[in-house]
Amino acid sequence: MAATRRQAREWAIQMLTAADINPPLVVADFISEFWEELASLDESEGRAEPKSGLRGFSEERVVGVLEHKDELDRILAGLLDNWDLYRLGTVERAVLRMGVWELKYSDVPAPVVINEAIDLVNWFSGPRSRTLVNGVLDKFAKAK
Numbered sequence: 001m002a003a004t005r006r007q008a009r010e011w012a013i014q015m016l017t018a019a020d021i022n023p024p025l026v027v028a029d030f031i032s033e034f035w036e037e038l039a040s041l042d043e044s045e046g047r048a049e050p051k052s053g054l055r056g057f058s059e060e061r062v063v064g065v066l067e068h069k070d071e072l073d074r075i076l077a078g079l080l081d082n083w084d085l086y087r088l089g090t091v092e093r094a095v096l097r098m099g100v101w102e103l104k105y106s107d108v109p110a111p112v113v114i115n116e117a118i119d120l121v122n123w124f125s126g127p128r129s130r131t132l133v134n135g136v137l138d139k140f141a142k143a144k
Helices: 005-021 027-045 052-067 069-079 090-105 110-124 128-143
Strands: none
Touching: 005 027, 005 052, 005 090, 005 110, 027 052, 052 069, 052 090, 069 090, 069 128, 090 110, 090 128, 110 128
16 A cells, blocks of 8 residues: 555654653654654565655654644644643644644645644544544634
8 A cells, every 4th residue: 555645644643642742852863763663563564664755744744843842832722712732632732733833834735734634633533523623723724
């Protein structure tokens, strides 16, 4: 099965979730360790290593979110009505951070970013989180 940007976003969410739980001291080492672990899992399941373009796509999001984390958290705090960012689940927080980063710093169209974020949170968390992610990212996209 060929990897897609969707898969690259899944890898990014996995890294961002891990980084939220245990913040890395050196981001480059953290990312390298992720790819090594993924390669060992893929080899055991007979899958090929991700193409460099998709790795780059994934890494761009991880590095971007981690570099702008404080700014993204301030933006999200303003978008969450009567709710604290750290009361959200780790996955929801990672998806929202990456979604806001993509809306602000990438050239991916807003509907694509929002749809991908909804799919990711539905996959990694659950259907109840879809509404939250959709509402927050849509509010940011419209304000932008």
